[in-house]
Amino acid sequence: MITLVRTNDIVLISLIEALLREARVPLFVADAHVSAVEGSIGAFPRRVMVPEDHAAQARRLLRDAGLGAELAPSPGGS
Template identity: 55%
Template sequence: MRVIAITTDPVRLSFLRALLADARIETVVLDAHISAVEGGIGAFPRRLAVATEDEARARAVLAEAGEAEA
């Protein structure tokens, strides 16, 4: 698994997942449970990961949508 995005914004996370799902790339949200425990204050970011073999294609999809990580 490769992390391709880190965010505290649940709306952005959902958008990124939708972009990748449209490209038929499966995603996994890491740290989702700690984010729930924190009470929604946004202190702990969630990481979006894809399979290693999908990383280049996933980064290309996000870049095309203007959502590339710095």
């Protein structure tokens, strides 16, 4: 799995989850528990992750939705 977005913004995470689920892109939100436990200091952002074989589709969906600035750098550097 690769990290698509890293953020503390739970509204943004909800939007991304909705977009990806609508397109049937599998996803996993990592670090949700530690982020909730640490409170609101923002030290541990949550990571929205997708399987590597769905990464290009997921990145395209988020760019098309105007969320390109939120994307983590891709492993290949593009």
